[in-house]
Amino acid sequence: MHQLTKYFTILILCIVANGFAQTIVISSETDYPVSYATISFGDGQGVFADDEGYFFFTKKLYPDVDSLYISALGFKEKVIATVNIPKSIFLDIETNTLDEVVIRTTVNRKFKTETVKPYLDDDYYKCWLPTIESEIAVFFPNDDDKLKKISSILFPITLESRDWKKRKRSNADKRAFSTLFKVKFYKNHNSLPGDPLTYANIVFRATEKNGDEFELDVSEHDLIIPDNGFYVSLQVLGYTDAKGKLLPNKKYKEIKTKTGTVKIPTNFRPLLPFTDEIDDYRTYIKRVFINGNSWIQFKKGNGIKSGLLRTDLNNYGIGMIYNIYKDE
Structure with missing residues (x-):
């Protein structure tokens, strides 16, 4: 270090x-x-x-x-x-946005806690490779009108073995990383991420020591789940030093070709496992540095070039812990 x-x-x-x-x-x-x-x-x-x-x-x-x-x-x-x-x-x-920033709902009545488990997978070939230029969002539906508050978000992470030959062993030494992520919460607007649920600046640092699931506690933000569901997004900011300070990160690898220099987005660790176990399409992506760019549903036919779609891996399986409050 x-x-x-x-x-x-x-x-x-x-x-x-x-x-x-x-x-x-x-x-x-x-x-x-x-x-x-x-x-x-x-x-x-x-x-x-x-x-x-x-x-x-x-x-x-x-x-x-x-x-x-x-x-x-x-x-x-x-x-x-x-x-x-x-x-x-x-x-x-x-x-x-000032009123939305200041006004919060405090819930004091009894509740029970429910968990939506994340979808974990250590297969390198079933993963999204995060780049600084992309933001990925996942939709969470709301199935009833009960009052619900988000407690934690569970982000699945794929750990890579240092030794490729030992990658299938659970006790293999894992490749080290220290990566900073930004998290955003969006309202559901016409089946796309809309206005923010909170304007708080939420970031977290993940390392290989967190294992294959990172639990982000967001209980302090009083995030009440809207009737029509919400989106949570993840965006990699880059690698950090040992104290969590964001390092200058090169976002592109420059490859010289006969026709000139080609810029390829740099991939950051950890990788994000995708799944084919969710029936509908709940994952959306966009390129954050293109001014005014819109969200695109991650599915075949939407002009997205990804090997994940060719094998029907359509979703990043984020999990969630939330409180369901009893009626007054």
């Missing part, structure tokens, strides 16, 4: 030395940093701010980019020219 910290320090020094501009994203209302804001360059490119609101950009790497699109949940998007980027960028709060 000491070597990783040393590498991070050297990398930052190299970044500064090579002319990167370090910029911070700040809320104009509170003067606090906006953690993990999205900085889109267009054409599927972009970066994330870190937990302190900082990001790096240089014209040397992106000579054709003339504008940055800065966005975050609960804030108005802002467009910044890449000529003379200011050291501080201020985002204005989206005023029509």
